[in-house]
Amino acid sequence: MLTHSTYIEGLIPRLKKLSELDSIKTVTPGELKRTKGRSFEFKLRVSTKIIGGYKLIARRGNSVQEVFVITSLGKPTLELILKEQKI
Secondary structure (H helix, E strand, O other), rough: OOOOOOOOHHHHHHHHHHHHHHOEEEEEEEEEEEEEEEEEEEEEEEEEOOOOOEEEEEEEEEEHHHHEEEEEOHHHHHHHHHHHHOH
């Protein structure tokens, strides 16, 4: 079930677009948290390598959310996909 309070605004459409790629096996959003810093626009960036994929960080306003992506892609390729497809 999707609720507005458990995901950063704009995250779910981007994750659906990402999950449609053949090289992406699973996409799992983590806990929504508040930060002291502020990001005026939505940002999604590759953070660290995890077993089987990468952790992404989504930011908007004073909210931050981890997203776990299981994929065979390398970090440079995943970053390029996020940039070129405006995910």
